[in-house]
Amino acid sequence: MRILIVNSDPEQSDVLDRVLRIEGYATDRVATGIDALITSARPQIALAIISVDLGQMSGFEVCRRLRQAGNTIPVLLLGGSTPVIDRVFGLDSGADDFLCEPFDVAELAARVRALLRRSAMGRGRRYQVGGVVLDTWGHAVTVAGRRVSLSPKEASLFRLLCLRVGSTVDRASILAEVWDGTADIDPNIVDQYISYLRRKIDPDDAGVRILTMRGRGYTLQVAPSNPQRSPPETGQKAVSDVTL
Structure with missing residues (x-):
């Protein structure tokens, strides 16, 4: 950008x-x-x-x-x-x-x-990282063609990670942008919502994984290919970065 x-x-x-x-x-x-x-x-x-x-x-x-x-x-x-x-x-x-x-x-x-x-x-754009597509108009992602429902906060958190794919996002930034920096929010809520996302977005299917950077925050990274899984059909392309 x-x-x-x-x-x-x-x-x-x-x-x-x-x-x-x-x-x-x-x-x-x-x-x-x-x-x-x-x-x-x-x-x-x-x-x-x-x-x-x-x-x-x-x-x-x-x-x-x-x-x-x-x-x-x-x-x-x-x-x-x-x-x-x-x-x-x-x-x-x-x-x-x-x-x-x-x-x-x-x-x-x-x-x-x-x-x-x-x-x-406002423009109704979509974020795509790996095999995950997030529609900014709704609170859902599509993972390997399967629609996964997200809560508004889960969608906001995932969108933030998408925008900073490959970079570490610290807890303070997440609280400021997803929870509007509300003072009475327990900072541990970030860990809780990261856990929710990990349960819903399987890295093997999605091609991305959320990494914990101890003492620093979280990073969304494109996952390495799993050689034990079936290769993509002829003509398919793997997406290795964010498409906006």
Whole structure:
């Protein structure tokens, strides 16, 4: 996925670029509102992170013009010396989320993932990893052609793992995104729901497995082929990465 960074401060733009690339995203960087309007129209741009303070054309105005032009790209606005007023103004201008400065890079990454997830759900897209297909409109997966019912939380957790396939997702991130960071939730609930998913999604049939990375979190990985199982029929292809 490619994310557009719109920021006139070179140092902050560099920080955003490093954070997003560590998370596995490709980036485009511009410094002005005009360039933001032009670049955001490219079909490969999945999301825009726009600074409020851009000089001649503010981030608020960029959002307003994007929406007037019918561009529905998810927008995360950054900035604001008066957080409440700026947040309200930003959302009314068409932004999907607003993050006040100074911000924590982990929170920035989590908000980006949340916006991309909501965007994918709104378009009714499907996630496919190995032999598992998750329909974002429903709470079910298809495993080797067999439909498996998931609860809303199970589906949200599996979708998060799909988006980060091959990467370790820590418990804090899972709680923040699947349970909205609710303070009174027992962190052990994550282990419980991972167990539920493992019972429902057989790695031999699904071609994926959920690994426990002790002290770090969980990773969804494409499972190695089992030589004792029947090979796929002629013409079938094994899917070894996420298809969005």
